[in-house]
Amino acid sequence: MSFTIDADIAVIGAGPAGLTAALVAAKGGARVTVLDEYPEPGGQFYKQLPAEFTVPDRTRLDRDYTKGDALLAQVKAAGVTLSPETLVWGSFEAGTLAVMRRGEGGTVRAGKIIVASGAYERPGVFPGWDLPGVMTPGGAQTLVKNQNIVPGKRIVLAGSGPFLLPVARTLIVAGAAPVGIYETTHPLAWAKHALRLWGHWDRVGEALAYRRTLAAAKVPVHFRHVVVRAEGRESLERVVIAQCDGEGRAIPGTERTEAADTLCVGYGFIPAVQTTRMLGCEHRYNRKTGGWVPVHGADMETSIPGVFVAGEVAGIGGAYAAMAEGTLAALSALRQLGVAVTTSAVTSALQERTHRRAFAALVGDLFTVQAGVYDAVTDDTLVCRCEEVTAGEVRACAQPWGAHVNFVKGATRCGMGYCQGRICGSTVEELLTRKLGLPPGSVDGFRPRTPLKPVRVGDMAGLASDDR
Numbered sequence: 001m002s003f004t005i006d007a008d009i010a011v012i013g014a015g016p017a018g019l020t021a022a023l024v025a026a027k028g029g030a031r032v033t034v035l036d037e038y039p040e041p042g043g044q045f046y047k048q049l050p051a052e053f054t055v056p057d058r059t060r061l062d063r064d065y066t067k068g069d070a071l072l073a074q075v076k077a078a079g080v081t082l083s084p085e086t087l088v089w090g091s092f093e094a095g096t097l098a099v100m101r102r103g104e105g106g107t108v109r110a111g112k113i114i115v116a117s118g119a120y121e122r123p124g125v126f127p128g129w130d131l132p133g134v135m136t137p138g139g140a141q142t143l144v145k146n147q148n149i150v151p152g153k154r155i156v157l158a159g160s161g162p163f164l165l166p167v168a169r170t171l172i173v174a175g176a177a178p179v180g181i182y183e184t185t186h187p188l189a190w191a192k193h194a195l196r197l198w199g200h201w202d203r204v205g206e207a208l209a210y211r212r213t214l215a216a217a218k219v220p221v222h223f224r225h226v227v228v229r230a231e232g233r234e235s236l237e238r239v240v241i242a243q244c245d246g247e248g249r250a251i252p253g254t255e256r257t258e259a260a261d262t263l264c265v266g267y268g269f270i271p272a273v274q275t276t277r278m279l280g281c282e283h284r285y286n287r288k289t290g291g292w293v294p295v296h297g298a299d300m301e302t303s304i305p306g307v308f309v310a311g312e313v314a315g316i317g318g319a320y321a322a323m324a325e326g327t328l329a330a331l332s333a334l335r336q337l338g339v340a341v342t343t344s345a346v347t348s349a350l351q352e353r354t355h356r357r358a359f360a361a362l363v364g365d366l367f368t369v370q371a372g373v374y375d376a377v378t379d380d381t382l383v384c385r386c387e388e389v390t391a392g393e394v395r396a397c398a399q400p401w402g403a404h405v406n407f408v409k410g411a412t413r414c415g416m417g418y419c420q421g422r423i424c425g426s427t428v429e430e431l432l433t434r435k436l437g438l439p440p441g442s443v444d445g446f447r448p449r450t451p452l453k454p455v456r457v458g459d460m461a462g463l464a465s466d467d468r
Contacts, residue, residue, distance in 0.1 A: 014034050024331060037087050064170065129382075271313045374430050
């Protein structure tokens with residue numbers, strides 16, 4: 001059995017960008033379908049409790065759960081079709097998406113496509129990062145927000161970037177305050193950019209509120225520190241941390257050990273461009289916005305006519321920039337569909353995007369992953385955990401295969417596992433460029449293969465049978 005959905009605009013992703021785009025497009029009179037892999041809409045920023053959880057009084061929930069209520073209510077009231085638990089796994093002709101929804105295969109045909117697929121975390125890679133108890137900050141936050149489960153009793157947060165602060169707050173509210181936060185950068189390096197904070201008072205206020213929460217919980221923050229390795233027999237028992245220089249390189253003789261059963265390490269986010277690559281969009285490398293991003297104009301249209309991007313997939317910029325871009329993408333799509341769009345609406349969205357992207361650029365300048373972080377990756381460190389490929393094996397491929405990351409993939413099977421290179425891809429790129437002495441972005445990213453994520457062969461065979 002299979003199904004077909006026809007829409008004027010198909011939106012891939014139900015986070016802030018996708019929901020905003022859907023709302024604007026629906027208000028413009030378009031038939032809009034939002035496709036999202038998760039059971040509930042909202043994405044990571046507006047993450048919702050599972051439907052199985054009964055909440056009689058939502059006013060008693062923490063604001064993390066309710067801040068998206070108004071937008072979600074507007075989207076539903078506007079007549080947007082929400083299709084949760086729906087994986088977009090392929091596209092075999094323009095304007096058509098192959099999807100799998102709750103085990104049933106189908107096709108979505110749309111006049112325009114808006115990709116708002118978001119991003120995923122850039123993990124820390126070092127000896128022992130594959131031990132049970134080591135995870136990303138977002139992984140810990142998801143455990144708390146989705147299941148009300150704290151990941152451990154003695155938690156260390158490390159890495160770089162402002163995301164460490166809301167994760168720390170989530171843990172504190174759950175009664176599991178971190179024993180310490182180890183940030184790779186230092187406030188002294190931020191000082192020269194202080195004037196760029198002017199006008200971004202809402203974001204400054206958020207940061208100050210997080211710092212007050214940390215102070216009240218007596219969570220220490222250690223700057224210019226980097227995780228060197230994680231140790232333990234069957235699971236994490238301790239973390240070895242060292243002071244680092246301005247490039248993130250560990251300073252010899254400064255190592256210290258912190259007892260821990262949970263280590264959360266992350267270095268920002270990477271745009272989830274698997275869908276845009278599959279659709280044939282041109283991409284360029286921008287280290288400060290997360291790595292490879294689809295080329296797009298001010299109207300958010302990519303190099304493929306009728307395909308638009310919005311939010312983190314267009315470069316890491318935060319939820320507020322994502323919503324502005326969702327608006328722009330929807331207005332542009334509506335205009336191409338023949339719907340009258342006011343100049344004032346476009347101008348307002350452009351101004352908001354410019355304002356929000358200015359702050360995102362500041363964050364990118366301050367917290368771009370530093371090259372020295374990868375010095376901790378020894379030859380015997382696993383890089384691809386799915387296929388158990390080590391850094392040494394990847395480095396050994398640099399000589400015969402050079403900067404051809406997809407040749408390295410074929411030679412080592414790195415990136416061929418369940419995650420399809422989402423976890424190891426950026427590290428493989430870094431290892432190759434460093435080994436070859438090339439600048440970042442000189443190595444292309446892994447080319448995605450259809451299906452983008454595992455799909456049962458029987459379900460795909462069923463689709464073929466229905467087509468005959």
